[in-house]
Amino acid sequence: MNPVTKRPESLVDIPTHYCPGCGHSVVHRLIAETMDELDIRKRTICIAPVGCAVFADKYFNCDAIQGAHGRGPAIATGLKRSRPDTIVFSYQGDGDLASIGMAEIVHAAARGENITVIFINNTIYGMTGGQMAPTTLVGQVATTAPKGRNEKLQGNPINVSEMLSQLKSAKYIERVSVDTPQNVMKAKKAIKKAFQNQIDGVGFSFIEVLSICPTNWGVEPLKALEFLRTKMMTQYPLGVFKDEGKKEEGK
Amino acid sequence: MAEKELKKGNEALAEGAIRAGCRFFAGYPITPQNEVPEYMSWRQEEVGGAFVQAESEIAAINMIYGAAATGVRAMTSSSSPGVSLKQEGISYMAGADLPCLIVNMMRGGPGLGNIAGAQGDYMQATRGGGNGDYRLIVLAPNSVEELGNFPKLAFELSEKYRVPAMILADGILGQMMEGMSYNFEPVDPKTLPAKPWALGINDGTRAKNMISSYGLAEGELEKMILKRAERYALIERDEVRFEERFTEDAEVVIVAYGISARASMAAVNALRKEGIKVGLLRPITLWPFPTKKIAQLADKCKAMLCAEMSLGQMITDVKLAVNGKIPVHLYAKPGAFFPIAEDIETAVKSILTGKKDFLFNLSDLAEKADNTCHKPENKICKEGTLL
Numbered sequence: 080m081n082p083v084t085k086r087p088e089s090l091v092d093i094p095t096h097y098c099p100g101c102g103h104s105v106v107h108r109l110i111a112e113t114m115d116e117l118d119i120r121k122r123t124i125c126i127a128p129v130g131c132a133v134f135a136d137k138y139f140n141c142d143a144i145q146g147a148h149g150r151g152p153a154i155a156t157g158l159k160r161s162r163p164d165t166i167v168f169s170y171q172g173d174g175d176l177a178s179i180g181m182a183e184i185v186h187a188a189a190r191g192e193n194i195t196v197i198f199i200n201n202t203i204y205g206m207t208g209g210q211m212a213p214t215t216l217v218g219q220v221a222t223t224a225p226k227g228r229n230e231k232l233q234g235n236p237i238n239v240s241e242m243l244s245q246l247k248s249a250k251y252i253e254r255v256s257v258d259t260p261q262n263v264m265k266a267k268k269a270i271k272k273a274f275q276n277q278i279d280g281v282g283f284s285f286i287e288v289l290s291i292c293p294t295n296w297g298v299e300p301l302k303a304l305e306f307l308r309t310k311m312m313t314q315y316p317l318g319v320f321k322d323e324g325k326k327e328e329g330k
Numbered sequence: 331m332a333e334k335e336l337k338k339g340n341e342a343l344a345e346g347a348i349r350a351g352c353r354f355f356a357g358y359p360i361t362p363q364n365e366v367p368e369y370m371s372w373r374q375e376e377v378g379g380a381f382v383q384a385e386s387e388i389a390a391i392n393m394i395y396g397a398a399a400t401g402v403r404a405m406t407s408s409s410s411p412g413v414s415l416k417q418e419g420i421s422y423m424a425g426a427d428l429p430c431l432i433v434n435m436m437r438g439g440p441g442l443g444n445i446a447g448a449q450g451d452y453m454q455a456t457r458g459g460g461n462g463d464y465r466l467i468v469l470a471p472n473s474v475e476e477l478g479n480f481p482k483l484a485f486e487l488s489e490k491y492r493v494p495a496m497i498l499a500d501g502i503l504g505q506m507m508e509g510m511s512y513n514f515e516p517v518d519p520k521t522l523p524a525k526p527w528a529l530g531i532n533d534g535t536r537a538k539n540m541i542s543s544y545g546l547a548e549g550e551l552e553k554m555i556l557k558r559a560e561r562y563a564l565i566e567r568d569e570v571r572f573e574e575r576f577t578e579d580a581e582v583v584i585v586a587y588g589i590s591a592r593a594s595m596a597a598v599n600a601l602r603k604e605g606i607k608v609g610l611l612r613p614i615t616l617w618p619f620p621t622k623k624i625a626q627l628a629d630k631c632k633a634m635l636c637a638e639m640s641l642g643q644m645i646t647d648v649k650l651a652v653n654g655k656i657p658v659h660l661y662a663k664p665g666a667f668f669p670i671a672e673d674i675e676t677a678v679k680s681i682l683t684g685k686k687d688f689l690f691n692l693s694d695l696a697e698k699a700d701n702t703c704h705k706p707e708n709k710i711c712k713e714g715t716l717l
Contacts, residue, residue, distance in 0.1 A: 121532045126396075127542075136540050142529040144399050144426075145542035147418050150392040153384070157396025157404065160380035161354050162530050165400075183392070186385035 087111035089120045091140045100300030102290025103132055105257045106199060106266070110168070111139065113271045117278065119166045124158055126151045126169040128176075131205040135170050149180020152187030155194040166277055168195040173214040174204040177239050181213075184243070191248030191282045195273045198239060198285065201292040202311065209295030213237045216314055220297075236314055240287045244320035250282040252320040256289040256312065258304045265317075272324070281324040289315055334475075334509035340365035342478035342510050343433065343497070344373065347405050350482035351517035352431070353379030354404040356393035358386060358412060361445040362501035363435035366407040387412040391419030391432070398423065398430040399541045401528030403485050403519060407433035409501065410451050411442065413459075420494060421460030425543025427527075427558065429488035431481060432466070433497045435504040438666030446666035447501030447589060452643035455498045456617040463555055465562055467495040467569070468616040470587040475510035476614075477503055482514055487569060489525075491561045498616060500639070502589045502668065571614035572623055576602060580609030582678050583627050585648050586637040587613045589668070594637045596671035601678055608678050616644070624651035633681045635689075637661045637674055642690065657681075662690035 086092060089111035097103045114120045120141050127136035129148035136143035142165075146154040151169030159167045176184050176198050187194065203221060204210040211221035211228060214236050218227040228236075240254045251273060255266035266288060273284035289311050291303035298306065337345075344366045347355070355374055357367035367383065374381040380397070384390035390406045397404035408416060413434045423430055436451050438444035458464045467487050471477045480497050488495035529539050545551035573591075576598055577583055586594040591612040601608045611627060613620050628634070633656050636645040642660045649658050661677040663669045677688035686694070 121534065122530075124529050133544070136542060140538060142532060142539045143542075144396065144529060144540070145544060146392060146395065147422050150388065150395075150419070153389040153392035154396035154399075156382060156389075157354065157356065157393035157398070158400055158529065159396075160382060160393075161397040161400040161402040161404070165530055182385055183389055186389065190382075 087115045089114035089140050091138055093137070095138055096134060097131065098294040100291060100293040100303060101131070102201065102257045102288065103199065105263060106197065106288055106290070107135065107138055109263070109267045109270050110170075110197065112267065113274050114141065116271065117274055119274065119278065122164065123166040123168065126154050126158070126167070128169075128171045130172040130175050132170055132172060132199070133206070149175050149178070150183055151175070151180065152183040152192070152194070152196065156187055156190070156192050159192060159194050166195070166274065168197060168274070170197045171199070172205065173198070173200045173202065173212045177213040177237050184239070185246070188243050188246045188249040188283050188285065191250070193277055193280055193282050195277050196285045197270065197273075198287045199290050200239070200287055200315065201290040202236070203292050203295050205292050205295055216310055238315060240285070240320050243285055248283060249285065249321060250323045251276050251284040253322070254287040254289065254315060254317050254320065256307065256317055258289070258291070258307050262317075276324045279324070284324070287315070289317070332511035332513070334511045336507055337474055337478065337510050338365060338505065338507045339474045339477045339499070340435065340504040341369050342474045343407075343481065343504070344369035346478035346512065347431065347481040348373050348377055348379075349512060349514070349516040350403065350485050351519040351522060352403045352405045352481065352485070353377065353519055354394070354397035354402045355379070355406065356382040356384045356390040356397070357406050357408065358384050358390050360409045360412045362437055362447070362504050363407050363409050363433065365504070366433065387415035388418060391416040394430050394432075395419050395423050395426070395428065398428040399426075399529045401525035401530070403431070405431040405433065405481070407435065409435045409437045410439045410448070413451065413454070417460035420466070421458070421462055421464065422543050423494045424458065424460070424464035424466065425462060426541045427492040428494065428541065429485065429492055430494050431484045431488065431497065432494060433499070436498065436500040444666050445501065447503065447505075447639070447668070448664070448666040449500060449588060449590060449639035450643070450664065451498065452616065452638070452640060455496055456619070456647070464558070465493065465617055467491070467493050467565060469495065469497050470614060470616050471497065471499055471503065472588050472591045472612065473510070474503065474506065474508045478510050479513050482517065491565055493561060493565065498588070500589055501666070566618040569615060570618045570620050570623070572620040573612040573614060574623070575610040575612070577609035577611060577627055579607050581607045581632045582635055582681055583609045583611050583631045584635045584637055584674065584678070585611045585613070585624065585644070587616060587644065590637045590639055593669040593671045594674055597674035597678065600671065601675055606678065606682070613644070619647045619651070621647070621651040624648055625653065628652040628655045631656065633657045633659060635659045635661055635674070635677055635681060637669055639663045639667065639669060660690040661688055
């Protein structure tokens, strides 16, 4: 009997520490499948962030570096400019990328670095215990916004994909979600394209993935998915914001 | 002897780094080191290296972190406030055991301070500077020639021990021009030994390589730090460098590094002409510090004088080395003020005669402050020190 699926070679065969229902594991798998399918595992370098995905350096079966909070795109710049023959991807959460690392991501995009960035947006700081993120929705409760994010005090969430798509040197920007099998398939396609772009030398490719954090949101996974679909997708509509890469053949 | 050419300090340094095989540079504009990134912007292209003008000092050091992880000789340069910003990345690199070169062309501080040369970052450089237990190998050139030749030494030491190296110079050295020559042939990076730990292409003959500074499992971090400490011990034992002048019969030994050592040497020469027995000990490595050498000199001389363009930072290490055996005095020029040889001469004479001219003493300042703005009755603490 032929197996219809197997563990990707690009994922190390160890258990992850992610909470039940968390989207990180799904996205890890999508990246790993992509690395297998594009046969780039042996030349890929993963940049693990600070936050829940800090151990991504252990999970991906490729060379890896763990960097300071928010600095992934700067580290990626150093790696890629020194070794243009490698495939470099920075994996970052919303606190990491949209708060402390906002300068790094904007300027890496502005320079048009030929790198791939996977941005997990779950609207909260996970590792530190559920504090408000720049992406936290208005009204959403966080440990540092116990009455919910107040527009007058804390302003409005940052839509990173829309913002980065204003930059001329950013080539491919898409927002996807991992809430349903269909959306997971779409996310996979986007992630694969973001890596293919790097192989083809297209330039800066950025995938924002809407994800859930049942633990820090304090809800069951199914309720969390409902929140993602009803609330998050309103603030953060899915779609392609920019695509100046190589067009797929036959389409 | 190689023919000397007239070069500006910052440019001699930048070319020296290129000659030493540096093929990645990232930096951010800040005076008085701007000639370094300016030079690198075209020179790296010529030699097939990479230059990035970073969006910030923090980004620059993190680019170095990424570049150094691939094994390339990577460098960034800045000046005091910029180096403060870089501390995050420096700490990460120390924790990840990555070799690299960081240059600090010190200027006046704290804060924005001014743009003239100073030596106020000694503590930051020699104690690590960022969070955690770590050290940097710190080289202190005192001439344009040393600025040009130290990058190679810095890269070699840094790679040998996998400890980040810093060249701690100042705005005067960076900006001044003098004759210099390189004492080494240009290094072809391709001829450097492979770094088995570097990230890159894995042809399947090795396990995946990982670069990180964390150790979250119980006891893991302690093991990492203690293992690193073994290398620190080797560095302290084997890599101390200093220059010694007229110390053999000296009654007073001046201890000074960098540009302060130039002024101090002028003072030594002048005093020797008057028959005054004075010598100079110039630490070239600020870490590892020439502790043993200074302890030996303290057995022979009557007193020491530290000449520093700061409120007195290196003097802490000198006092630790002297261990109370003899008095250690300070000639201080904080606020980016150039040390004056004649004043150092007077300071040496003061030590020999028991006067206080040009000797700097914080307790004297307290007395002065008492007599001016601070009324004793306002003091909360009355144990002889101001709060």
